[in-house]
Amino acid sequence: MRVHHIGYLVKDINKAAKSHELLGYKGRGDVSYDEARDADMLFLENGDYLIELVAPRGETSVAWNLLKKHGNIPYHICYETNDINATMEELIKSGFVPLGTVAEAPAIGTNADVAFLISRDIGLIELVVETPSEKK
């Protein structure tokens, strides 16, 4: 599966963006607040690579404890799929455990849905499907 982005957990999204700029990344859009995840988000591009900065705002964010425990770290790789439900089913059959259900991902796009799964062997991954607007 093609890698869509690498999720990067950070304490300070503006400082993290500046440091990534030194490494050749450019911001794609502005920082946006994701209410469902209680986190600020920003996508950064460097050639074909896309990084998603995620800065949890408080304890209600699912990523808060991860940030507290590990500090600033890349914490998931997101893979593109054409059929998120079928891909999830397949991975679950092979031992992946879903974290919650399929949810909208406004920071990626208005027609993007994502889902998170955990593998005992590789940890957290994300799936993304981007549906053309006329289909939704």
Ligand code: NI
């Ligand atoms: Ni992500």
